[in-house]
Amino acid sequence: xxxxxxxxxxxxxxxxxxxxxxxxxxxxxxxxxxxxxxxxxxxxxxxxxxxxxxxxxxxxxxxxxxxxxxxxxxxxxxxxxxxxxxxxxxxxxxxxxxxxxxxxxxxxxxxxxxxxxxxxxxxxxxxxxxxxxxxxxxxxxxxxxxxxxxxxxxxxxxxxxxxxxxxxxxxxxxxxxxxxxxxxxxxxxxxxxxxxxxxxxxxxxxxxxxxxxxxxxxxxxxxxxxxxxxxxxxxxxxxxxxxxxxxxxxxxxxxxxxxxxxxxxxxxxxxxxxxxxxxxxxxxxxxxxxxxxxxxxxxxxxxxxxxxxxxxxxxxxxxxxx
Numbered sequence: 001x002x003x004x005x006x007x008x009x010x011x012x013x014x015x016x017x018x019x020x021x022x023x024x025x026x027x028x029x030x031x032x033x034x035x036x037x038x039x040x041x042x043x044x045x046x047x048x049x050x051x052x053x054x055x056x057x058x059x060x061x062x063x064x065x066x067x068x069x070x071x072x073x074x075x076x077x078x079x080x081x082x083x084x085x086x087x088x089x090x091x092x093x094x095x096x097x098x099x100x101x102x103x104x105x106x107x108x109x110x111x112x113x114x115x116x117x118x119x120x121x122x123x124x125x126x127x128x129x130x131x132x133x134x135x136x137x138x139x140x141x142x143x144x145x146x147x148x149x150x151x152x153x154x155x156x157x158x159x160x161x162x163x164x165x166x167x168x169x170x171x172x173x174x175x176x177x178x179x180x181x182x183x184x185x186x187x188x189x190x191x192x193x194x195x196x197x198x199x200x201x202x203x204x205x206x207x208x209x210x211x212x213x214x215x216x217x218x219x220x221x222x223x224x225x226x227x228x229x230x231x232x233x234x235x236x237x238x239x240x241x242x243x244x245x246x247x248x249x250x251x252x253x254x255x256x257x258x259x260x261x262x263x264x265x266x267x268x269x270x271x272x273x274x275x276x277x278x279x280x281x282x283x284x285x286x287x288x289x290x291x292x293x294x295x296x297x298x299x300x301x302x303x304x305x306x307x308x309x310x311x312x313x314x315x316x317x318x319x320x321x322x
Contacts, residue, residue, distance in 0.1 A: 007054075007222075008055045008223075009054070009182050009204050009222050010222050010223050010244060011052075011053060011054025011223050011237075012213075012236050012240040013053055013055035013092065013206075013223070013224070014039070014042045014056065014225075014227075014229050014230045015057040015060040015061065015062045015225050016035070016039045016056065016058055016230055017038065017064075018035055018063040018068070019038060020064075028290065028292070030075070032076065032079040035076065038230075039058070039080060039083045043056065043083065043087040044087075046237065047238035047240070047241045048234075049241040052087075053233065053237060055084075055090045055225075056084045056087070057092045057119075058076060058080040058091060059073050059077055059080075059094065062227050062230070062275065063076070064291065064292050067292035067293065068292075070109075074109065074110075074113050077091065078113040078114060081113060090116035091115050091117075092118075092119060092153070092225075093118060094118070094119040094121060094155065095121065097123065097124060100123070100137040103120065103137060104141055107144040108144050108147070111145070111149065112148075115150065117150060117151045117152065117153050117181055117182075118141070118145065118150065118151075118152050119153045119184055120138060120152050120153065120155055121155045121157070121163060122157075122166060123137050123164065128164050131169070134164070135173060138152070138154055138174050139177065142177045142178075142180065146179050151179050152179055152181070154171065154174045154183050155186070155208075156183065156185050156187070158187050158189075158192075168192060171183055172196055175196075175200065182204040182222075183196075183204065184208050185206070185207060187209065188211065188212050190212055190218075191219070193216055193219040194219035196220075197220030201220075204222050205220060205222060206222070206224055206225055207221040207223070210224075210226055211259070211262045211265060213226075213239060213251075214243060214248065214251050217243035217244075218248070223240065226265075228258055228262050228265055228274065230278060231261070231274065232258060232281075232312075232315055235254050235318070236258075238254060238320060239254040254318065254320065257311065257315050257317070260311045261277060269293070269294060269300070271291065272294055272295075272296055273300070273304055275291055275293075276301065277304050277307070277308045280305065280308050281312075
């Protein structure tokens with residue numbers, strides 16, 4: 001059986017959680033050993049067709065990115081780099097800044113700790129930049145990536161508050177940059193993907209929302225980045241296998257089975273929800289509750305328990321629990 005796809009962009013990749021621990025002084029710090037272990041456990045899993053996750057996404061939204069200092073982020077990614085190398089997959093991480101110069105510096109720093117591809121988010125400015133300003137922002141990061149020997153992935157997340165949307169015209173223009181390996185599109189409006197693929201059949205798009213994996217594949221996405229796949233990796237990989245083969249009915253069975261928990265990936269508290277569900281799955285309630293993010297109330301905790309149990313029951317019926 002094949003253990004991986006020749007082109008990692010045609011696979012699904014886990015946006016892994018950053019595991020935390022309480023130190024002797026009572027502060028909370030990154031547990032690098034636990035984070036590496038769980039990342040490796042996910043990359044070991046094969047789908048029913050024999051493939052595995054094709055990349056490793058660290059320090060993303062689900063990796064507590066917005067709560068980490070630059071030093072914490074770099075140490076985390078350096079640790080995850082060893083896992084990515086062991087499983088022969090690219091290490092992917094996110095980056096965002098207010099200015100293109102600051103962004104270029106971050107891209108360069110990420111390359112020094114083993115990051116292969118940087119997901120570049122839109123600039124963190126209060127005003128909405130013009131397409132020309134946006135292009136310059138990404139173009140300079142592409143130059144920095146070229147000099148560092150890595151690639152970038154423009155990241156469009158129009159459904160999330162705080163991110164400036166990228167127009168389809170701009171995304172198509174950015175895709176032509178030689179340092180751009182793919183575009184990450186996180187939206188439930190997959191017509192954005194379809195529009196770009198109709199204009200350029202060779203464009204590479206990764207879907208970023210678990211609820212629309214199949215729909216994004218139908219629209220032309222070649223792969224995806226998953227949060228729910230960290231909890232149910234066998235199901236996530238198998239679904240992508242069916243998507244790649246155009247076996248939509250089989251893929252849809254898995255999508256429907258995971259629907260209750262995939263819903264959480266499209267919510268503002270996706271980090272807190274999915275990390276808690278991960279803790280339930282591994283019988284690690286302490287770890288599942290420990291986060292730099294917001295504390296869930298009892299109603300939210302009960303909802304996650306219910307959604308997790310329903311998804312697990314459905315996936316057990318499909319023989320897709322690891």
